[in-house]
Amino acid sequence: MKKNILIISSNHTGNGHKSITEALCEKFKMRENVNVHVVDGFSLGGKPLIAVGKSYGVITRNAEGLWDLIFDVSSVKPELINEIIEITIKEKFIKLIEEIKPDLILSVHPNFNGSIINLLDKYNYKIPVVTLIADLISISPLWADKRAEYIISPTVEAKDKCLQYGIPNNRIRVLGLPVRSRFHYNNITNLKQSKEDRKRLNCLIMSGGEGVGNMKKVANILLKNFDCNVNIIAGRNKQLKKKLELSLTHIYGDRVKVHGFVDNIQELMITSDIAFTRASPNVMLEVASCNVPFIITGALPGQEEGNPYFAEKYNLGIYCNNIKNIYNVVCELEKNNNEKLEEIKRAQRKYINFNSAEDVVDFIDSIPVDRSKISVLRSV
Template sequence: MSKKILIISSDHTGHGHKSITEAICEKNKNDHDVNIHVVDGFSLGGQALLGIGKLYGPITRKAENIWKMVYNISSDNPKLINRFIEGLIKDNFLKLLDEVKPDLILSVHPNFNGSILNILEERYIKIPFITLIADLVNISPLWADKRANFIISPTAEAREKCLNYGVPPENVKLIGFPVRARFFRNHANTKVHYKKDTPLKCLIMSGGEGVGNMNKIAEILLENFNCNVKIVAGRNIKLKEKLEQSLSKYRDKVEIYGFTKNIQDLMLSSDIAFTRGSPNVMFEAIATNTPMIITGALPGQEEDNPYFAEKSNLGVVCKNVKEIKQIIAKLLDNDGEELNRIINCQREFINPNAAEDILNFIANYEDHSYEAAASFSYN
């Protein structure tokens, strides 16, 4: 009998949660007797909650200080946030359970851990609940609900944070960060290392929402190095238009893209990627073996991600665009010795089987206290 797994994800708060979900779902081949149903958790709260989710892009693009305030409030008041979301999603969530009758629930968004566990607990519904953390270092207490059967952690730092929040060590499993398979196409030591006297291929991106000082970065590169530059402005249409206008003088040395589903091709063909500290983008760069220059991070959950990457020699942190010239020169010195060292460290660091390992874990998880979902109604 096929095991039914309900994944609670998000379509509008960046692209990371959706990418993680896709990475797991694409591993669900014939050798897994699993039926996966994915739902956007924000859609369960109707237009009110969906509207809140859709605010993520505009706020993170235009008002980082407001985002930091929102993040801090939610981290300081997890029970209040859980109750608020529970009230919005309860009716639709119970209807969804009655339709899907899942054998296990996997949440990949912090807003739907405590809120859903509240509903299950209050209704005496015994369905195994597993959390998959989508952040790397700065873990909100919303991720670390001790009632979850298991919490899957992408990093040792995230696991340690969960333990600090009081989650039992045996309930936190370190597996890695799931990345979609197409980003690993060149991972088997086939990506060509940088060679001196060839144009440096640079990629400038900032996650799905397109934030950051992309214009200045591009100008510094094009004025000081033999390079070609590709820029991904994401969903930020106005930014794309401004970049096209301001960088037109560089002609065919620069290409500008909007939101693209083929970001892996741009990464795979690049020597260096300039990016912010988005967990998903960082791990996609690592998977494609593209050294990173990290130019910033959202306050709150991304705050320490740049230093996490630098500590493991996966990339370099750039606090000020004025440092770019010096950083690039150092990476290219001695025929790109430092750049090539980062490539080798990335290959050793990443678990290319993380998505498969996560699916195997949840597909084979058994909770003997659990009564089959099909045996009762959730209403």
């Protein structure tokens, strides 16, 4: 009998949770013994909770202080968040459990770890819940629910934080952050070779799926001071895309191209010499998987605060917390025939584990299930 796995993800709070889910589904599809059902956790709460999920982009673009407050509240009062989400998703979640009858639930979003465990306990469902942490180092206690069967950590640093939150060592597995195979540089070498034929510096500026950050200043510094081409990813931020096109293309012509949310971003990454990005964990590791050095130009308060330190610790990229210093940083990277750029690329190849998604799927598939312990639905 096939094992039924339910993945609780998110479609609107950035693109990281969705990307991780896609990376796992690539591997699950190769297994005939597994059925996978993916649900956007926010959709279980109907329109009100969907609206909360969609507000992520607006808040992170326009009110970082508010996002910092939200993160702090969830860190201090994780039980409160769990209770609110539990009440909101209860009816649809229990109905989903009855329809799918999952043998195991995998959560890749912090808002749905404790809340779904609360509901499973209340309705006597003995279904193991596994948490896959989607942050690298600055993790919220919402990720670390002691009742989870296992917690899959992307890094040693995130594991250490889980230990501080009281999670037993034997319930944590460090398996890396799953990255979709199309970002693996060894899968797209033809594009990488075409990049080497060009002499002009190719730069990519992006800031996660929501288009956060002052990309115009970064582009101006690059285009004024270097013989370069610049691709800018504005993400879902349509207003930003329009502003950048109006302010940049009439000055720099075809040296600059502004894109919205794209499905082939790996092609833009792999043909770049340097990427400029916010400290989004998913974006950082996707760029590193493409073997492209990156410069971090900002980090959201809360879950991204430690990511610049993480990037520099493993020499995956460089943190430039003052945009005015970008000129000097790029000059330093290009010194001595791109010596530091090559150092970063070597460090990325050493650090990145292309088998991470496979390792996660192997581990999840190895967890034994007992269908006799799954209860019949009680009245909601």
